[in-house]
Amino acid sequence: MDAPLLRLNGIMRRAAGLEEISLNLARGETLALLAPPGSGKTALLRLVAGxxxxxxxxxxxxxxxxxxxxxxxxxxxxxxxxxxANRTVQEAIAQLLPGYGIPARDRPARIARALTALGLDGFEGRRIAGLGPLPRLRAAFARALAPEQPLLLLDDPLAGLDPAARRAFAFELRRLARRLGLTLLLATREGEEAMALADRIAVLDGGRIAQCDRPRALYEEPATALIAGLLGENNRLPGTVAWREEAECGIRLDCGPLVEARIADAGGPGSRCIVAIRPDRVAVAALPAEEMGEGALPAALRDSVFLGDHVRLLMELGEGGMLVARRPPGARLPVPGGPASVAWDPYAAFAYRALR
Structure with a gap:
């Protein structure tokens, strides 16, 4: 196996709250540092940048x-x-190249390659001040690519775009990184963006790496409630651990029902916890619970919203427990006041310690 391009061994930066950060980044890989604001991801990039x-x-x-x-x-x-703003696109890109020791004879070719990669052929003479948000961002990426360095550091690079443009450009950047074999270290607070761009995601919590793995592994088996929340919507049902056996436990929810879940970092019997289950893992039936089958819970439909590719259902469990489910638009769904029940595979639910 090739040696990592970038290796961080036991990095500490007390002023930023970073403790014992160890990470490897392979050549041609994109690694996302994912965390809420103020968690040290930008501080870590600043350390790598010097x-x-x-x-x-x-x-x-x-x-x-x-x-x-x-x-x-x-x-x-x-x-x-x-x-x-007062420079042309070509001037803005060329401005940084001398600092990388790139000979003058090589600069036009590097600028041309970067512009072509970002779809900016013909923009060389356009002034930055006259560009819209997306072309300006493309020009900034072209300027970052032109030096053709082994590693590119990105700190929330798509923050200035509206959500639709941000999502589209994230996929474009993913394709660009793979086509050119770029090595990227990315800091972001957006879980969807991290999953769209990265080969692996390292989640920072409390100044340490809480979990580092491929996006699907993190999404399906998040180690903590923070990670589960960063990587997609979750129902979070508070309760108390009733029993615990190996990798599973039973939780008495505050709203009444007893449910089963996989143990993530929840404690033993009597400890407070959160049961997390993703809305797309919740099955809903327009039937009484006894007819839906084993493990089904009585529920009541409180609201439903059609959102094109799915219907979002707000279901009430027990006494005031609220659960969101996502179902296909063509599915047979409960109606207000009619029979309803919900169920999920206990393997898809996780019991986390309650966050204070």
Whole structure:
């Protein structure tokens, strides 16, 4: 197996709350640092870029120790969305190349390759001030690609776009990274964006890596309630652990029913916990619970919203327990006041310790 391009060993930065961060990034891989605001993901990028220095630990890029090197000496690019408004696209890209030691004779070819990669052929003479948000972002990415460094650092790079454009450009950036063999270290607070872009996702919590794995593995088996919440919508039903056996436990929900779930980080009997189940894993039937089958719970439909590719149902369990389910539009669904029940595979539900 090839050695990692980037290796972080026991990185600490006390001012940013980072403790013992160890990560490897393979050549040609995209790794997303996912966390809520203020969790240290930007601070970690700054350490790799050389803007700040770690209190302890190793930063190795292609086997070379980065810590003694100034930012300008590091073979990487930190993406900057801010472009000089009074420059043309070509001038803005060319402006940074001398700092990377790129000979003048090679600069036009690098600029041309970057513009073509971002679909900006013909934009060379356009002024940055005259570009819309998306072309300006493309120009900023072209400027980041033109130095052709081994590693590209991205800190919430799509923040300026509206949700639809942000989603579309994330998939475009994914294809671009794979086509060009780019190595990306990305910091984001958006779980969907991390899943769209990254080969692996490292979730930061409390200054440490809480879990690092491929997007599907994190989505299907999140280790903590924070991770489950960052990677998609979850129902969160509070309760108390009633029994625990190996990998499973029973939880008496505050709203009344006793349910089963897989143990994530929940404690033993008597401890408070949260049962998390994704809306698309909740089955809904327009039947009494005894007719739906084993494990079904009586429920009542409180609201339904048609959203095109699915119907969003708000179901009440027991005394005031609210559960969201997502079902296909053509499914037979309960009606207000009619019989209704819900069920889910206990293997798809997780019991997490209750967050204070």
């Amino acid at each position: 803007i700040d220095r770690p209190d302890a630990g190793q930063l190795l890029l292609d086997g070379r120790d980065l810590v003694p090197l100034a930012p300008s000496q590091r073979p990487l690019t930190l993406f900057d969305p801010v472009m000089p």
